[in-house]
Amino acid sequence: MSTRRKPDPAFNGAVPLTSTMPGSTIRPPLSSARRSPFLPTRLEALLLAIYPSTLLLGSIFSTLSPASRSAPYSAVSQSHPPEFAPSYFAQKRNVFNVYFVKVGWFWTSLAFAVFLVFHPGFGAGVSKRRVNAVLRYVAVTSYWVFVTQWFFGPPLIDTMFRFTGGQCEKLRDPEQRDDMSDTREFITAATCKAVGGTWKGGHDISGHVFLLILGSSLLWLEFLPALTRVEGLRDGRLITLNDGKTASVAVEKERIKMEDDATARGVKFALGVAGLMWWMLLMTAAYFHTWFEKFTGLAVAFTGLWLVYFMPRGVPQVRALLGMPGV
Template sequence: MDRVDRWARSVRSCLVQSSVRRTMPWGLLGLTLGGSLLKEWTPLPESYLSNKRNLLNVYFVKLAWAWTLWLLLPFIGITNYYATRNALMVLRRLTALMVGTVVWYMCTRMFLHIEDLTGSCYKSPSFDVLHREHASKLQCQQAGGFWHGFDISGHSFLLSYCALMIVEEMAVMHNLNTSKNSRLHMVVNCLFLALSCLTLIWLFMFLTTAIYFHDFSQKLFGTSVGLLAWYGTYRVWYLTPFSPGLPPQYVSLSFQMPKRYL
């Protein structure tokens, strides 16, 4: 228990800082740009991470929203209730997860629709002979063809959105003290550390996507949608009365460029 407590205090001193929430959006844009430039100018050799069947991609990234949802659900419920002692307030805050689910679903459906609208079906991976009778990616693949369209990076969107959402919700830990209840303290610390590890995985796989997959425009579009989804909720809508609201004891931040960039 002492070791978990020490780890939680160490991570809290890093991830819960307001500077992290302020600079992470710029960091994500920087990773997209840097990884894409590396991919175009000096491509890295094929590796385990460039294989879409790698364990992190199959068991974490493919289920990114499920991991984020099921860890944030108890974390928000427990920490927000401990901070407010208000069950209605907790229920209101939990609706942020419902909002996130709607955002995830609508954006992924939009990406698929754009790929259908901008693509064509081909008979081979060289994209030289058209299958004109197939008008959607699903029909094309079912017929054994190869669809080529504007494939927006769903990984860039979802991983950026999940990482930002987790960091925003962990802001409740800034002034939360559960040390008087040892069992609760242990549960909160374990959830906090699990979310912190998940955030690091999302950031690492976000960089991997930037280095190995998609075109720059596809990754930039996906990342931009993730940032807009975060900004539209936590920086605009959640500041209004008719919304899930922000975590208790939250320090509001404006989305401004850090001074070193000016």
């Protein structure tokens, strides 16, 4: 007479995770699950799909709008001249562009700090969840610096511009236009503008699109677990365990119940910043840059997000350092 094998507790309900992922449960993935741990969940995919949809919507609007089509467009400045701008938001000097977008990482950092300090899901004091969140922020911020500010010399955006044939063309003194060899020493957009030149000739990845998508997605992916309440959407983030097996990780229901006031503590301000970033992304899509410049800005932003928020799910060693939002 054969004996019935006792079911593995890991496959008969939730099993607490180790101390590296406190306050969470780990379950076997559903038999219907076929996606990779490196890919987003349904809810995350829907959220990320907002960004290409926004760029597409803004670009279609700029193509169909009579005001935009009739206004001249400067490929050098990637915008409409101020005197012909079809909208207040089409002017580079509009208040939201000057005091919000151009200092967008300050607002991203402030919103993240408010969420980090006041949200109850991080626990008290210097908890592991809070340390992991700070490390994720440092990783994304470093990526932003490398792309837009400095990468052992010029930032990656300026390096790509020069790699595709761009250079600094000095316009302050017309006699210097013919002497392009002397102006190539200005290897960043900032130094070129400082000497009265124009950054011209190469492919310019949209820095606005990159910043607005990277910053708002950082906020969304951090506080998304605090906003989700639907079981089918909350669960389902797949991870690779140390033994190579795939499992599903989720926030414990007890913690979800404990955080019912999450939207009132730390999340509202971050939601406001992320919402305004989305609006300015739509305005950027409608009035600034070419289709390809906006697409590359999107692609570069998504690359950074994948490296920090999705790649660690399939690499246990990286996940031990960066953790995962909400667990």
